Structures are given as C-alpha cells and as structure tokens.
Amino acid sequence: MLNFLLWLILLVLCWPIAILAIILYPIVWLLLLPFRLLGFAIDLSFDLIKNILMLPFNILKKA
Template sequence: MKVIGIFFLWCLLLVVCWPVALLALVLAPLVWLIALPFRLVGVCVGATFAFIKALLFLPARLLGGPAKA
C-alpha cells in the first residue's frame, strides 16, 4: 500500500514538475546506497542492546521471575 502511494505521489510530481521527478528517480538509488551503512549500524546497535538486556534479565529468568509475554 505504501509503494502505491509513493508511486501516485511521484506521478503527481511528474505532471507538476517533470525535471524534479526525473531527478528524484535518478537520485533515489544513490540515497539508498548512502543510507545503507547507517541502517546496518542501527541494526547492530539494536541487537547489541537486546543482547545486553537479555544478559541483565537472565538471573531473574533463571530464578523464576514473573514471565513477560
């Protein structure tokens, strides 16, 4: 659903200002390539925090603390 909305917005931009729409079409893969390392760092940081949380809550889980869903 999100892709269809983006496509219709791009079509509207193409009708209103076609040079900007073509520039957006060309620059989108470049922006994605530049943002990719930041996304990978974000995934790694999130995984590290999840691991630290699991380590901190391990004693409570082993001692039979209240289970969280």
C-alpha cells in the same frame, strides 16, 4: 481552458523533479545503507546486553 493551462504548468514544473527523484533515490539509499546496518548492529547489541542482564530474573521467574 484554465485546467489545461494549470496541467501544463504542473507538467513543466514536476517532470524534472520526478526524474531527479528517480535518479537520486538509489544513490541516497546506497549512502544511507551503512547507517542502517550500524543501527541494526547497535540494536542487536543492546538486546544482547538486556537479555544477559535479565537472564537471572527470567530463570527465577520460571523456577
């Protein structure tokens, strides 16, 4: 009986949170998408700068 009562309390408390998470997840994902793209672009820029600076050392290493 106690387990059933605890399960009912959990059901009453958690289903609104679950529905809210299902509704808000795509919205939050769309809001964070520009920041992910910006981070990707910055990462590529730093990789490009690193490769340009390391190019002479890579050429000397292969020679």
